[in-house]
Amino acid sequence: METVSTSKSFGGIQGVYRHESRECASEMTFALYLPPQAEDGPVPLLWYLSGLTCTHQNVMDKGEYRRAAAEHGVAVICPDTSPRGADVPDEPDNWQFGQGAGFYVDATEPAFARNYRMASYIISELPELLAGRFPLDMNRQSIFGHSMGGHGAITLALKRPGRFRSVSAFAPIAQPSTAGWSRTAFEKYLGQDEQAWRAYDATHLIEDGFRLPELLVDQGDADGFLDDGLRPWLLEEACKAAGIPLTLNMRAGYDHSYFFISTFMADHIAWHAERLK
Numbered sequence: 001m002e003t004v005s006t007s008k009s010f011g012g013i014q015g016v017y018r019h020e021s022r023e024c025a026s027e028m029t030f031a032l033y034l035p036p037q038a039e040d041g042p043v044p045l046l047w048y049l050s051g052l053t054c055t056h057q058n059v060m061d062k063g064e065y066r067r068a069a070a071e072h073g074v075a076v077i078c079p080d081t082s083p084r085g086a087d088v089p090d091e092p093d094n095w096q097f098g099q100g101a102g103f104y105v106d107a108t109e110p111a112f113a114r115n116y117r118m119a120s121y122i123i124s125e126l127p128e129l130l131a132g133r134f135p136l137d138m139n140r141q142s143i144f145g146h147s148m149g150g151h152g153a154i155t156l157a158l159k160r161p162g163r164f165r166s167v168s169a170f171a172p173i174a175q176p177s178t179a180g181w182s183r184t185a186f187e188k189y190l191g192q193d194e195q196a197w198r199a200y201d202a203t204h205l206i207e208d209g210f211r212l213p214e215l216l217v218d219q220g221d222a223d224g225f226l227d228d229g230l231r232p233w234l235l236e237e238a239c240k241a242a243g244i245p246l247t248l249n250m251r252a253g254y255d256h257s258y259f260f261i262s263t264f265m266a267d268h269i270a271w272h273a274e275r276l277k
């Protein structure tokens with residue numbers, strides 16, 4: 001693993017690291033913020049999964065998470081959203097599929113199965129890489145994210161009870177298997193059998209019996225993707241039917257951008273920090 005950069009921030013260290021990924025068969029880059037408390041011993045780890053078109057860098061530059069992370073003594077890891085590189089299959093003119101659009105699935109279609117293994121990358125490879133190299137308490141992890149990444153956080157946690165102490169999301173895609181901007185990606189990564197897509201769809205996982213102890217979601221009501229892409233009411237209905245306590249904060253006037261995310265970032269970090277104690 002190579003250190004790309006380290007910068008002191010709010011008393012801690014914002015690092016960027018690069019490594020050869022076993023799961024994605026490509027070079028991958030991630031950002032890790034260590035709060036000042038990490039100098040004295042292992043700190044809990046909060047995963048932030050980014051949305052379509054992002055790398056590790058969008059949230060690092062615009063998410064404004066470091067002040068709250070330092071205050072609460074929580075490390076924040078921001079992985080990339082897909083495998084990268086000239087050898088990785090891609091559709092450069094399509095922002096909803098391929099590089100920057102991994103959807104946190106393990107692809108099964110032959111053209112993509114070698115590289116597009118973001119579920120295993122986040123759940124297995126990256127934690128293995130982090131453990132021991134950084135002062136992190138891997139028994140205390142939580143997860144959140146935005147849009148494609150908010151949905152990814154919910155699905156990864158639903159399928160692994162106990163792995164994450166808490167889960168939250170900014171404007172998550174509620175049901176990607178039926179939304180216009182994600183349906184095609186599911187077909188290309190996972191094949192035509194829609195039954196197989198259920199394992200990567202939050203509302204369907206909940207319908208199929210998977211559970212979370214609770215869920216926090218913030219959603220802007222001026223989000224241009226609200227009605228066609230995000231549809232938080234589908235998540236609300238699924239959680240209600242399943243008895244999952246959902247706090248859905250509809251935020252008046254906010255859109256889908258990092259201006260929205262950064263506004264509520266400190267609230268989410270405080271909420272996770274309380275559960276990571």
Ligand SMILES: N[C@@H](CCC(=O)N[C@@H](CSC=O)C(=O)NCC(=O)O)C(=O)O
Pocket residue numbers: 050051052053054058062095146147148149256257258
């Ligand atoms: N290029 C698209 C807009 C893409 C977009 O809004 N991406 C969001 C995530 S959307 C769901 O996963 C994002 O986080 N973008 C990065 C950023 O820095 O804002 C278009 O032209 O509509």
